[in-house]
Amino acid sequence: MAKYLLLKHYRGAPAPVNDVPMDQWTPEEISAHMQYMHDFAARLEGTGEFVDGQALAPEGTFVRYDGEGRPPVTDGPFAETKDLIAGWMVIDVDSYERAVELAGELSAAPGAGGKPIHEWLELRPFLTAPPTITE
Amino acid sequence: MDEALLRSLTPGVLAVLVRRGADFAAAEDAVQDALVEAVRVWPADPPRDAKGWLVTVAWRRFLDATRADASRRRREDRVEEEPAPGPSPAVDDTLQLYFLCAHPSLTPSSAVALTLRAVGGLTTRQIARAYLVPEATMAQRISRAKRTLSGVRFDQPGDVSTVLRVLYLVFNEGYSGEVDLAAEAIRLTRQLAAAIDHPEVAGLLALMLLHHARRASRTAPDGSLVPLAEQDRGRWDTASIAEGVRILQAALARDRLGEFQAQAAIAALHADARTAEETDWVQIVEWYDELARLTQSPVVRLNRAVAVGEADGPRAGLAALAALDDSLPRHTAVAAYLHERDGDLMTAARLYAEAAHKAPDLAERDHLTRQAARLNARLRS
Numbered sequence: 454m455a456k457y458l459l460l461k462h463y464r465g466a467p468a469p470v471n472d473v474p475m476d477q478w479t480p481e482e483i484s485a486h487m488q489y490m491h492d493f494a495a496r497l498e499g500t501g502e503f504v505d506g507q508a509l510a511p512e513g514t515f516v517r518y519d520g521e522g523r524p525p526v527t528d529g530p531f532a533e534t535k536d537l538i539a540g541w542m543v544i545d546v547d548s549y550e551r552a553v554e555l556a557g558e559l560s561a562a563p564g565a566g567g568k569p570i571h572e573w574l575e576l577r578p579f580l581t582a583p584p585t586i587t588e
Numbered sequence: 589m590d591e592a593l594l595r596s597l598t599p600g601v602l603a604v605l606v607r608r609g610a611d612f613a614a615a616e617d618a619v620q621d622a623l624v625e626a627v628r629v630w631p632a633d634p635p636r637d638a639k640g641w642l643v644t645v646a647w648r649r650f651l652d653a654t655r656a657d658a659s660r661r662r663r664e665d666r667v668e669e670e671p672a673p674g675p676s677p678a679v680d681d682t683l684q685l686y687f688l689c690a691h692p693s694l695t696p697s698s699a700v701a702l703t704l705r706a707v708g709g710l711t712t713r714q715i716a717r718a719y720l721v722p723e724a725t726m727a728q729r730i731s732r733a734k735r736t737l738s739g740v741r742f743d744q745p746g747d748v749s750t751v752l753r754v755l756y757l758v759f760n761e762g763y764s765g766e767v768d769l770a771a772e773a774i775r776l777t778r779q780l781a782a783a784i785d786h787p788e789v790a791g792l793l794a795l796m797l798l799h800h801a802r803r804a805s806r807t808a809p810d811g812s813l814v815p816l817a818e819q820d821r822g823r824w825d826t827a828s829i830a831e832g833v834r835i836l837q838a839a840l841a842r843d844r845l846g847e848f849q850a851q852a853a854i855a856a857l858h859a860d861a862r863t864a865e866e867t868d869w870v871q872i873v874e875w876y877d878e879l880a881r882l883t884q885s886p887v888v889r890l891n892r893a894v895a896v897g898e899a900d901g902p903r904a905g906l907a908a909l910a911a912l913d914d915s916l917p918r919h920t921a922v923a924a925y926l927h928e929r930d931g932d933l934m935t936a937a938r939l940y941a942e943a944a945h946k947a948p949d950l951a952e953r954d955h956l957t958r959q960a961a962r963l964n965a966r967l968r969s
Contacts, residue, residue: 476941476960483958488810508950 456504456545457552459559460575463511465536470571471564478565489562497544497555508540543579552576589630592775594623594638598709599779601642603681606742610650612688613734616706618650623709682707683783687746690754691737698733699754705730708776710767718767748784752792752848755780759796770800781835790839791849797832798855801825813955817864829859850879869899886916894922902929920946921956928963937963 475483497503514529542559546552556576564570598619605615622645626638635641689703701719704710710718716726759773777793805819814820836852854875861867876892879885889912897905905926912919924939940960947953 474941475957476937476944477964478961479965480958480962483954483961484810484812487812487954491811508953510948511945 454545454547455549455552455581456543456579457556458575458577458579459542459544459556460577461539461541461572462575463537463539465538466573466575469560469564469573471566471568472570473565475564482563482565482567485563485567490559493559493562494542502544502546502551502555504543504545506540506542509538511537511539513537549578552578589627589634591627594626594630595709596775596779597639597642598623599682599685599707600639601646602706603685604643605646605650607681608647610647610654612706612737612742613731614650614653615646616734618646618653619709620705620711621649622646624711682779684742684746686751686780686783687744687748688737688740688742690746690751691740692747692750693736693740694733696754696757698729698736699750700757701726701729702733702737703754703776704758704772707779708772710772714767718761718769748786748789751780752788755792756848759799770796770803774800787839787842787844788846788848790835791846791852794832794836794839795848795852795855797828797835798852798859801828801832801859807951811951812958813951815955816858821862824859829856832856833859845878845882847879847882850875850882854879867898869895873899886912887918890916890918890922894925897926897929902926906930917946917948918943921952924956924959928959933963933967937967 475486478486494503494506512530514527516525516527519526544552544555546555553576556574560572560574561569562572601622602615602619605618606612610618619642622642625645626642630638685707686703689706690699694702701715704715704718705712712727712730713723715730716723719726755773755777758769758776761769774793774796777789777796781789781793801824802816802819804825805821805823806814808814832852833856836849836856839849840853854872857868857872857875873892873895876888876895879888880892890909893905893908893912896908906923909919909923909926914920914923920939921943924936924943927933927939928936937960940956940963944953944956944960947956
């Protein structure tokens with residue numbers, strides 16, 4: 454088994470095919486989208502491949518150390534041009550092919566007009582612990 | 589086996605151990621061990637005297653642990669002798685436990701965790717699940733809290749308002765996990781109300797019961813939020829409402845008003861309306877005025893602006909809103925609602941989308957996005 458992170462971006466990813474902001478959809482389209490996402494997570498729980506899913510607020514801050522005895526420096530909220538993560542799902546699957554298949558399904562969630570959003574999702578493998586048997 | 593009944597014995601058993609001279613941290617561990625043992629043994633072999641059984645087992649665990657410790661520290665003689673059974677502990681032992689677990693030296697998250705374990709009898713695992721943190725993290729939080737309290741004497745008088753704040757936090761956390769924290773908060777507040785005669789304890793209990801009564805109607809089958817005005821009032825729990833109103837009336841009759849009684853009074857006025865249109869908004873505004881006098885909370889003033897909008901029209905609501913800092917959480921959502929009521933759908937749609945962007949939780953974000961979408965669809969047609 455290998456763990457993968459599916460990252461969804463507010464900004465920074467290439468534009469999806471069906472690129473209409475959600476507040477311009479009809480309420481029914483929003484409901485259909487929510488239902489799809491919910492069913493997707495529930496199905497992965499059923500197959501034993503779901504690990505975690507979280508959404509992040511769009512507002513955030515960069516913080517860094519500014520030397521002994523000084524308060525940390527903050528920079529934010531993020532400037533408009535920066536990449537911005539909207540949330541993630543962690544899956545635990547048997548192969549890279551399975552991870553790609555699932556990311557593809559998630560990207561097909563319905564959007565405006567009930568058509569798939571074709572949203573770009575970032576797929577990143579977790580670095581694993583070293584194996585016990587090495588030779 | 590009735591787990592709630594078992595857990596309701598927790599504070600009494602813990603208090604006996606502490607009265608016998610056990611230090612709080614060790615006694616609390618021993619009681620947890622006894623609870624786990626009870627869950628294992630009781631289904632096949634239920635005891636005649638449940639509390640007596642727990643005290644015996646917990647005290648034995650405490651002695652075992654202390655003896656193991658004492659071989660190093662030579663403290664055996666202090667705890668070796670089992671004290672003669674004294675009179676059954678008074679109710680105020682339970683009260684002392686509440687005070688201790690909500691001690692002002694604890695952070696809110698520590699006080700919450702310790703209260704749920706030492707007074708509520710939940711396991712560390714259950715509390716961790718409820719707050720979505722790893723079990724090891726919660727275990728550390730609890731043991732640090734107990735270390736913080738090591739110098740605090742058990743019989744020091746406490747401040748009931750700190751206890752109420754902890755219980756309020758537990759109630760507000762909701763019911764997403766396997767442990768129903770709202771129901772647990774009600775159980776603990778009920779137990780507290782039995783231990784101390786205080787109108788604000790009654791006020792908080794009433795507030796919880798009145799909100800809990802609406803729980804089933806607050807979310808749609810798909811998980812989306814249903815606003816108060818659109819809730820199916822036939823699904824409100826009338827028994828819980830009746831109990832909340834009765835407790836509140838008795839508390840208000842004492843004429844020592846506090847913020848929880850005032851909040852409960854507002855909840856009672858909502859519960860009293862058979863339809864959203866029948867809501868007595870004029871009285872609700874008056875209660876918000878009382879509440880604003882009792883607390884400095886800007887959230888109260890924000891909610892008051894909503895009530896003013898209902899009582900005196902959206903323009904009056906917007907005027908009340910204009911007096912408040914617009915960086916307040918939910919300020920934009922309230923503005924969107926009042927603009928919609930005022931007929932300015934364009935502004936309302938824009939503000940709903942902006943409010944969704946700032947929303948602090950997913951359910952609210954989805955709800956506000958739907959509001960924006962609903963208005964945008966109307967504007968298009």
